[in-house]
Structure formats: C-alpha cells, structure tokens
Amino acid sequence: MTAWAVVLSAALCTYLLRASGLVTISGGRPPKWIVRHVELVAPAALGALITASALHNDRAAAVALASVAAFAASRRLRSPYAALVVGFPTLWCTQILLG
Amino acid sequence: MSATVPTTTRDQGLHAGVRAMLPLAISCAPFGVAVGATIAASNVDVAPKLAAALLMFGGSAQLAAVEMLDAGATPVLIVAAAAIINARFVAYSAGLAPLFPTTSRGTRAVMATTLVDQSYLLTSIDATNHDRSEPQRVRFYLGASATIGLIWIAAQVLGVMAGTALPKAANLGAAAPISLAGLAAGVVFTRPSRRALTGAALGMIVLSSVAAQFALIAAIVVGITIAARATSVEAGRV
Numbered sequence: 582m583t584a585w586a587v588v589l590s591a592a593l594c595t596y597l598l599r600a601s602g603l604v605t606i607s608g609g610r611p612p613k614w615i616v617r618h619v620e621l622v623a624p625a626a627l628g629a630l631i632t633a634s635a636l637h638n639d640r641a642a643a644v645a646l647a648s649v650a651a652f653a654a655s656r657r658l659r660s661p662y663a664a665l666v667v668g669f670p671t672l673w674c675t676q677i678l679l680g
Numbered sequence: 681m682s683a684t685v686p687t688t689t690r691d692q693g694l695h696a697g698v699r700a701m702l703p704l705a706i707s708c709a710p711f712g713v714a715v716g717a718t719i720a721a722s723n724v725d726v727a728p729k730l731a732a733a734l735l736m737f738g739g740s741a742q743l744a745a746v747e748m749l750d751a752g753a754t755p756v757l758i759v760a761a762a763a764i765i766n767a768r769f770v771a772y773s774a775g776l777a778p779l780f781p782t783t784s785r786g787t788r789a790v791m792a793t794t795l796v797d798q799s800y801l802l803t804s805i806d807a808t809n810h811d812r813s814e815p816q817r818v819r820f821y822l823g824a825s826a827t828i829g830l831i832w833i834a835a836q837v838l839g840v841m842a843g844t845a846l847p848k849a850a851n852l853g854a855a856a857p858i859s860l861a862g863l864a865a866g867v868v869f870t871r872p873s874r875r876a877l878t879g880a881a882l883g884m885i886v887l888s889s890v891a892a893q894f895a896l897i898a899a900i901v902v903g904i905t906i907a908a909r910a911t912s913v914e915a916g917r918v
Contacts, residue, residue, distance in 0.1 A: 582899065584724055584725055584749055586818075588729070588732045590755065590759045591732070591759045591762035591763075592737075593762070594740060594762060594766075595766045595769070596711070596792065598766050598767065598769040598770050599766075600789055600792035601791045601797040602773030602775070602776065603767075603780070603788040604789050604791040604792065606774060606777035606778075606790075611740030618773045618807070618908055619778060619903045621907050621908060622775045623775070623801050623909075624867050624880070625876040625901075625902075625904045626772070626797065627685065627816070627864040627877055627878040628864075628881035629764065629881065629884045629896055629899035629900045629903065630896070631860045631861055631864065632880070632881040632884035632888075633884055633895065633896055633898070634852075634856045634857035635857045638851070639851075641699065644851070646858045648858055648859070648860075651861040651865075652865050654864075655861070655862035655866070656895065662703050664703075664858055664862020664865070665703065665706075665707055665855075666818075669854075669855075670861075671860055671902060675908070676851065
C-alpha cells in the first residue's frame with residue numbers, strides 16, 4: 582500500500598509541475614520573460630541532458646565521443662536516424678579501443 | 681535560424697508528430713528496458729513500480745523512485761526527489777504555453793500529462809521550422825506523445841519480462857545521449873542557442889559534482905542565463 586501511495590503522490594507532484602505553465606498561462610500573450618527566454622530552453626535542456634546522461638554512464642568518454650559523432654552526422658545528413666546509425670558504431674568502436 | 685516550411689494538406693500534424701518522434705522513441709526503448717529490468721530485480725511489489733511508467737511518465741524520476749523504494753527511503757524523501765528531478769518540466773510547460781494560446785484549458789491540462797523532454801523539444805523545434813496552425817500543432821504534440829508513451833511502456837514491460845538477458849557490452853543506456861545529440865543538431869542554428877547548449881553542458885559538468893540532485897535544472901538555468909546575458913551585452917542593453 583505504501584508503494585502505491587508513494588507512486589501516486591510522486592505522479593501527482595510531477596503532473597502539477599507539468600501543468601504549471603500550460604494550464605496557468607492562457608489567452609494570447611504570455612509574460613515577457615517567457616517570450617524572451619523560451620527559445621533558449623530547448624538548447625539549454627539538450628546540453629544539460631546529454632551531458633548528464635554521458636556523465637552517468639560507466640563509459641562516459643566513449644558516450645561523449647559517440648554523442649559528438651551523432652551530432653555531426655545528424656547535422657550533415659539532416660536525419661535523426663543518422664544519429665543512431667553513426668552514434669552506436671562509434672560508441673562500440675571507442676569502447677573496444679579504450680578497453 | 682532555419683526558414684519555416686509550409687505544411688502540406690497531407691501533413692496535418694498527427695502523423696507528422698508520430699513520424700518525428702519515432703527515432704527518438706526507439707532510442708528511448710533501451711532505457712525503458714533497463715528500467716524494467718531494474719523493477720524486475722527489485723524486492724518490492726512490481727505492480728506499483730510498473731504502474732509508475734504510466735503515472736509518472738518519466739524515466740529518471742521513476743528509476744529514482746524504484747531504487748529509493750527498494751532502499752527503504754521515507755515516502756516524503758522519494759516524492760521530493762521525483763519533484764527535484766522533474767523540476768525542468770516547469771520550464772518546458774512555460775515554454776510550450778505560448779504555442780497553444782487559444783487551445784482550451786482542458787485540452788492543455790490533458791496535454792500536460794505526457795509532457796517529457798522529447799515531446800517538448802520536438803514540438804518547440806517543429807514550431808520553429810514548420811508553419812502549422814494551432815490545431816495541427818496540438819495534433820503534432822499528441823501524436824508525438826502517444827508514440828513515445830506506447831513505446832516507453834512496452835519497453836518497460838519487455839524489461840520486466842526479459843531484462844536480465846540484455847548484452848551489457850552493447851551499452852544500450854547510451855541511446856539517450858546519442859539520440860538527443862542528433863536532436864540537438866536540429867536546434868543550434870543561432871549563436872544564442874549554441875551558447876545556451878554549451879553553457880548548460882559546462883554547467884552540468886561543474887554542478888554534477890557539487891549538487892547532483894539539483895544539477896539538471898540548475899544547468900539549464902545556467903545555460904539560458906549565459907546565452908541571454910551574452911545576447912544582451914552584444915545588443916548593448918547592459
């Protein structure tokens with residue numbers, strides 16, 4: 582029962598965070614500070630998430646290199662699938678090379 | 681900034697959202713399987729932990745909750761940890777709101793249930809690159825959210841059933857940063873966006889060692905602040 586209560590409480594808390602802006606900011610014009618910074622949220626979130634995921638991986642150096650290769654391939658070929666097709670072989674090769 | 685592309689009549693949003701999310705959702709699947717395997721290996725009831733996939737709809741917070749439940753942490757501490765990990769959703773939610781100014785509050789409340797990194801990032805990038813009407817944008821968001829939701833839950837169920845058979849050397853946990861790096865390639869076209877990404881990445885490296893629990897949201901704030909400040913200085917506003 583406690584596990585269910587914890588999961589439901591965490592889910593409710595997470596939902597309130599998710600709904601905070603979408604539900605409260607309505608009707609045309611959002612606050613100026615949001616308009617000014619909104620286009621920076623996505624790149625900043627990506628920078629933080631990619632780095633956090635790489636740092637938490639046991640093979641951080643290989644993951645970092647694979648992420649750079651994935652970025653370059655996706656940029657060059659303009660396809661999100663290119664990130665996986667180039668990123669994983671780079672990861673596995675780097676893991677073998679680094680031992 | 682790339683030029684906006686007008687949508688065709690065939691491309692009404694929903695299937696564009698599904699199509700755009702598919703590679704990201706597929707790359708999230710290994711993480712979902714890994715979370716499922718962790719759930720299967722834990723010694724607390726599987727049902728509430730697996731239900732968390734649907735109810736919490738977020739891998740990092742769910743994984744933290746599962747591990748803390750296993751470790752016998754107090755309920756308040758577990759809920760607080762989930763809130764801290766998911767604090768970035770406040771920024772995402774505020775960031776999405778301007779894209780749906782005339783959508784009803786009820787619809788936006790439903791949309792909030794599936795707000796995750798990928799659905800926010802894809803929708804905001806799509807809004808920059810494609811000239812969709814607001815209803816099309818809502819359908820894009822819902823199509824993208826449904827795609828990642830179904831694949832995420834299926835992956836966790838698979839992980840619960842067969843997670844221990846995963847090949848460890850494949851390092852499938854790296855799928856998340858690799859796929860997000862691919863997504864980043866479609867975001868950083870302007871100097872401020874490059875500064876935001878680089879600033880947040882450097883902020884994460886510094887902060888992860890001193891304030892691990894708050895590092896993610898703090899690094900995002902650092903990236904935004906650095907980029908906004910640099911842009912203001914260049915424009916002579918400061």
